Amino acid sequence: MASPSPPPTPPTADEPPPPPTPDGDAPSPPTDAESPPPLPEADAPAAPPPDADADAPPLQQPHLPDGILEDIFLRLTTAADVARASAACASFRAITSALPFRRRFRALHRAPVLGFLREDFYAARPPHPSAPAARALARAADFAFSFLPDDAACWSPRDARDGRVLFSAVPSSHGRGSFADATSTTFVDLVVADPLSRRCVRVPPVPDDLAAPVLRWGMLDFEPFLAPASAEDLRDEGAPFRVIGKVLCEDRVAVFAFSSRTGEWRSHGSSELSNDFALDALYERRHYVQGCFCWLLEWMEKxxxxxxxxxxxxxxxxxxxxxxxxxxxxxAGQGRIGLLNIGRNTLDLYYKAWPGKRNGEWQHETKEHPLPDYHWRIIGSDEEYLLLRGISLDWPWFGSASSESPDIEYFALELKALQLERMYVSKHKMLHAHLYRGYPPQISAPTL
Structure with missing residues (x-):
C-alpha cells in the first residue's frame, strides 16, 4: 500500500509560482480569513503570551479627597458645568448635592437669568444659554404656587430675588400679575415663597404702633420688595431674608423693614417730599444698583x-x-452712577460721581449700539440685567391698519458688556415683569 505523499511545501521567494491546475486556471490567492498573520520585523520584540499578565492586579485610579474635588467644582465657570459634573458619577453627585456645597457655590457665582415672572413663569427658551437649566427648573418647580395660603382672594407677585418670590394679597378682580402696575393704600398681607422647594413664609403685618403715623400722613402707596441676600445670608443654614416696604404719603416717604432673623418689622423714619414729588413717585419702576434702590422721577427730573x-x-x-x-x-464704574437710555440707533449714557462722594455734573456719551432696530421698552431690571420688551419696526403693525398682532420679543440685556440675550417670544404684551434668576435644580438649595 502506497504511503501518503507529504504535504506540499510553500514556494520560497526564489521559486517560481506553481503551475496552472489541470483546468488551466491559476490557484486563487487566499482570502483575508485564510491569510496567515504577517511575520514580525526582525528587530521587533516578540508579543507576550496572551495570559502573561492575567494574574496582575488592575491599575488603581488616583483618588482625590472630597474636599479637593469640592474646591475644583467650586471653580467651575457656570452652574451648568457643575450640573454636568454631578451627572458623571454617584460620588460627584453626592458632593455637588450636599447643602454646604450648594450654599458655597451660590455665594461665589452669580445666578443666571432663567426667565421672568408675572402672572405665570416664562422660562428662557433657545437660543438663550440658560434654556436647558430654565426648562429643568420649570419641570421641577411649582410656578402655579399651589402651596400658597388659600385664605386670600388672590396672591400677586411683587418681586423676585435670590430664588424667592414675594407675593401680596389682592382682590380677585385684580388677577395675578396685574397688581405690579397698581397701587395699595393699605399695608397688605405678604408671603415669601420658594417655588422649587414648595415652601412659603407668611410675613406678619406691620404693627399698629408703627403703622399709625403713616396712616395719619395720608398713605398713597405701599410698595414691598425683597432686599438682596448677602454672601453671609446665602451661606447661612436658615437662609434669612429681608422685606422692605416703601410707603409713599402725601408729603413724605417712609421706609419699613422686616427681617426673618428677628421676625419683626422696624421703622426707619421718613423724608419730606413736596406733593407734586410724591405724585410723580407713585408709578415709577424700581431699580437697584450699588446697594441702593432707585426710582426715576422724570417729570420732576429727580x-x-x-x-x-x-x-x-x-x-x-x-x-x-x-x-x-x-x-x-x-x-458706570470708577465710583460712578449711570443712566442708560436705549434710543432708535444709539445708546445714551449719562454718568456722574456716586452721590455723597463729591460734587460733579452729569457727563454724556452717545454711541451706536448693536441692538436690533426695534421699539424698546424696559419692563424690569436688577443690578446686572434689564428685562426688555422689543417689537421689530419692520412689522407691518407699525404705521398701518393691520389687525394682526405683532410678535413681542423679550430679552435680557447684560449691563456690563451690553450683551443682548433673547428669552421669549409671544403675542402677550407685558408692561411689567420680574426677572427670575436661579440655579439648575441639581445644585439649588432651599431658600426658605
Whole structure:
C-alpha cells in the first residue's frame, strides 16, 4: 500500500509560482480569513503570551479627597458645568448635592437669568444659554404656587430675588400679575415663597404702633420688595431674608423693614417730599444698583434713592431734557452712577460721581449700539440685567391698519458688556415683569 505523499511545501521567494491546475486556471490567492498573520520585523520584540499578565492586579485610579474635588467644582465657570459634573458619577453627585456645597457655590457665582415672572413663569427658551437649566427648573418647580395660603382672594407677585418670590394679597378682580402696575393704600398681607422647594413664609403685618403715623400722613402707596441676600445670608443654614416696604404719603416717604432673623418689622423714619414729588413717585419702576434702590422721577427730573444698608433716602437731580426718554440705572464704574437710555440707533449714557462722594455734573456719551432696530421698552431690571420688551419696526403693525398682532420679543440685556440675550417670544404684551434668576435644580438649595 502506497504511503501518503507529504504535504506540499510553500514556494520560497526564489521559486517560481506553481503551475496552472489541470483546468488551466491559476490557484486563487487566499482570502483575508485564510491569510496567515504577517511575520514580525526582525528587530521587533516578540508579543507576550496572551495570559502573561492575567494574574496582575488592575491599575488603581488616583483618588482625590472630597474636599479637593469640592474646591475644583467650586471653580467651575457656570452652574451648568457643575450640573454636568454631578451627572458623571454617584460620588460627584453626592458632593455637588450636599447643602454646604450648594450654599458655597451660590455665594461665589452669580445666578443666571432663567426667565421672568408675572402672572405665570416664562422660562428662557433657545437660543438663550440658560434654556436647558430654565426648562429643568420649570419641570421641577411649582410656578402655579399651589402651596400658597388659600385664605386670600388672590396672591400677586411683587418681586423676585435670590430664588424667592414675594407675593401680596389682592382682590380677585385684580388677577395675578396685574397688581405690579397698581397701587395699595393699605399695608397688605405678604408671603415669601420658594417655588422649587414648595415652601412659603407668611410675613406678619406691620404693627399698629408703627403703622399709625403713616396712616395719619395720608398713605398713597405701599410698595414691598425683597432686599438682596448677602454672601453671609446665602451661606447661612436658615437662609434669612429681608422685606422692605416703601410707603409713599402725601408729603413724605417712609421706609419699613422686616427681617426673618428677628421676625419683626422696624421703622426707619421718613423724608419730606413736596406733593407734586410724591405724585410723580407713585408709578415709577424700581431699580437697584450699588446697594441702593432707585426710582426715576422724570417729570420732576429727580432721582429718589434708598440706601438699603443705612435705610436713608436721598434725592439727586437728573440731567436736563428728559422728554421721550426712559432711563435704566446702572453702575458706570470708577465710583460712578449711570443712566442708560436705549434710543432708535444709539445708546445714551449719562454718568456722574456716586452721590455723597463729591460734587460733579452729569457727563454724556452717545454711541451706536448693536441692538436690533426695534421699539424698546424696559419692563424690569436688577443690578446686572434689564428685562426688555422689543417689537421689530419692520412689522407691518407699525404705521398701518393691520389687525394682526405683532410678535413681542423679550430679552435680557447684560449691563456690563451690553450683551443682548433673547428669552421669549409671544403675542402677550407685558408692561411689567420680574426677572427670575436661579440655579439648575441639581445644585439649588432651599431658600426658605
Amino acid at each position: 432721582l429718589l434713592m434708598l440706601d438699603a444698608g443705612a435705610m436713608e433716602f436721598s434725592i439727586v437731580d437728573l440731567p436736563p431734557g428728559n422728554d421721550e426718554r426712559r432711563f435704566a440705572i446702572l453702575e
